[in-house]
Amino acid sequence: MGSLLSPGSWITVSGTSLAVFGLVAYATDHPTLNLVGLFSGIPVLLGGLALKSSELPPVPWLQPPDAQSRTLRQTVATEVQRRLVKDVRRWRYGQKAHLESSLEILKLWHRDKPPQLTGLRENDVQGHYQLTMRFRLGSEEESQAWFDRRDRLARFFGPGLEAAVVVVDSHCIEVQLLSC
Template sequence: MKDLLSPGSLVTVAGGVLTVVGGVAYATGSANLSLPTIFYGIPILLGGLALKSSELPPARRVTPKAQLKAEREQAAPELGKLLGDVTRWRYGQKAHLESSLEALKLWDEDNPPTLTEIEELSSAAGYGLRLRFEGNAVPMDRWEDKLDRLGRFFAKGMKAELTAVDQTCFDLKLLPDA
């Protein structure tokens, strides 16, 4: 269902509907309807297909949006921006957090790390995030070398923890530094 509600899908469907309506109107001799619908329908359809070809779906959100709203509002604003950034449709990027991972030198152009899910955490220390990555061509030891910088990079007063899930997946937890 999430794939059907992407902006690229909506634009593609709208362009397809306008094109079909224009084609039917042309075939039935209704010139007043056929010209505008074909004239606008085909470019909208092509634009929608272009969006679909470069679309990056949002990371899977484990925690429901309304569950930790109060904690999120009291936490560092950078964490809220990070959460909002990775849970929306992106266009023209290979992976979520592309520029951040490039700045941290945790990027591989051919096979970049992939953010698969994000979870909001609440503990006695405060609000944090868990990001699950598939490392792909960037090994976990490179992430471990940058561990002290990772927490500070995403928000002030945060520390980062890495936990291996399996050989290709790991969790990056951003937690308040006690």
């Protein structure tokens, strides 16, 4: 259902509607409406299809945030944590995965099988805000690279954060960013 609400879908539906309107106007011998419908509908339809082909949907919640988590995010979370949630919870276009550039800088990106951010979770840890990001890895050997770079993860995401890497299974890890 979520992919039907994407901007790419809306543009594709709008372009299709305009193109069909132009074809109907052509069939009913309305030349002005025909030109408007076809000449605007077909480019909009092609643009929508181009967006749909490069679309990256928002990352789902592992468990929906409750009111307390949302309040903690607004009051206790660092600016980086708030921007991370905002960034990965929107539609992206022209990228292979969420946080692609950040993972490239951290040397955790692999071109053949990039890590995929598959879910988010917000927790209250003794009054501190914790953002957990779950990644699906391309291979089992990658998890060691994440462990080796956990100090760099904390420095990369800014001061006031502690980073932890937790193995969920052989192809899945969680990065926990705790506000201090």
